[in-house]
Amino acid sequence: MSDINKPAQPEKRRIGLMGGTFDPVHHGHLVAAEEARYQFGMEKVIFIPAGKPPHKTRQDISPPEHRLEMTRLAVSSNPHFTISDLEMKREGLSYTIDTVRAMKKVYAGWEIFFITGSDAVLEILTWKNVEGLLQECFFIAATRPGFNLEALGHKLSHLSREAVAKIKTIEVPALAISSTDIRHRVREGRPIKYLLPEAVEKFIYQNKLYQI
Numbered sequence: 001m002s003d004i005n006k007p008a009q010p011e012k013r014r015i016g017l018m019g020g021t022f023d024p025v026h027h028g029h030l031v032a033a034e035e036a037r038y039q040f041g042m043e044k045v046i047f048i049p050a051g052k053p054p055h056k057t058r059q060d061i062s063p064p065e066h067r068l069e070m071t072r073l074a075v076s077s078n079p080h081f082t083i084s085d086l087e088m089k090r091e092g093l094s095y096t097i098d099t100v101r102a103m104k105k106v107y108a109g110w111e112i113f114f115i116t117g118s119d120a121v122l123e124i125l126t127w128k129n130v131e132g133l134l135q136e137c138f139f140i141a142a143t144r145p146g147f148n149l150e151a152l153g154h155k156l157s158h159l160s161r162e163a164v165a166k167i168k169t170i171e172v173p174a175l176a177i178s179s180t181d182i183r184h185r186v187r188e189g190r191p192i193k194y195l196l197p198e199a200v201e202k203f204i205y206q207n208k209l210y211q212i
């Protein structure tokens with residue numbers, strides 16, 4: 001196969017961080033992470049399940065060890081993907097700036113890319129110390145074809161020019177998959193097959209997750 005469309009090799013080593021509640025992890029997360037890794041020439045992507053996601057208000061989030069195990073199962077077939085329990089071990093809310101700063105100590109000299117969905121980036125002004133965060137790392141907003149980039153541009157106009165320059169967008173194939181929908185489907189006895197890796201599907205049923 002020709003390499004003509006392959007992105008050029010970056011000067012600095014690059015790593016991606018994919019943060020999320022992952023309750024459960026699904027193919028939307030995996031496709032976004034893989035596309036970001038490919039387009040930006042990252043050596044690997046670390047999936048980091050949030051211990052206490054700052055903006056999630058629901059009380060019935062699955063135990064951290066279940067979400068970590070599902071994420072481990074989901075990434076196991078990709079040699080470029082790995083997981084970290086760093087946020088789960090940390091006390092308090094899982095702020096991304098704390099995670100990125102901790103990772104910078106381990107990956108000194110590397111460029112760090114925090115991968116999110118564009119819906120999460122639309123909320124970025126409400127994140128802890130967003131200007132400081134965008135000094136520490138790049139953000140990749142995975143958009144679906146047809147996503148309103150103008151709305152994003154409008155939101156970002158509240159940030160400094162330097163901060164905006166650190167936010168990159170990529171298009172991923174339309175994947176209308178969400179953890180919320182998967183949880184509802186399990187509760188209602190509807191299929192979840194093909195929405196997430198088979199091993200994660202099995203784990204959900206074996207551990208009777210999302211049944212009430």
Ligand SMILES: Nc1ncnc2c1ncn2[C@@H]1O[C@H](COP(=O)(O)OP(=O)(O)OP(=O)(O)O)[C@@H](O)[C@H]1O
Pocket residue numbers: 019020021022023027028029032115116117118119120142172175176177178179180181
């Ligand atoms: N289908 C998808 N395609 C691309 N990115 C996604 C998709 N679903 C979620 N993401 C992004 O992955 C990150 C982690 O998401 P999260 O674990 O909250 O999953 P979710 O499906 O959005 O969950 P929930 O439905 O419970 O809110 C967020 O940045 C989110 O925007």
Ligand SMILES: O=C(O)c1ccc[n+]([C@@H]2O[C@H](COP(=O)([O-])O)[C@@H](O)[C@H]2O)c1
Pocket residue numbers: 018019020021022048050053054055056094095096097120126127128
């Ligand atoms: O740092 C913050 O203030 C912050 C606010 C909201 C979300 N985040 C992070 O964004 C990621 C996706 O969050 P969520 O709630 O969509 O699962 C996850 O890693 C969260 O820790 C981070």
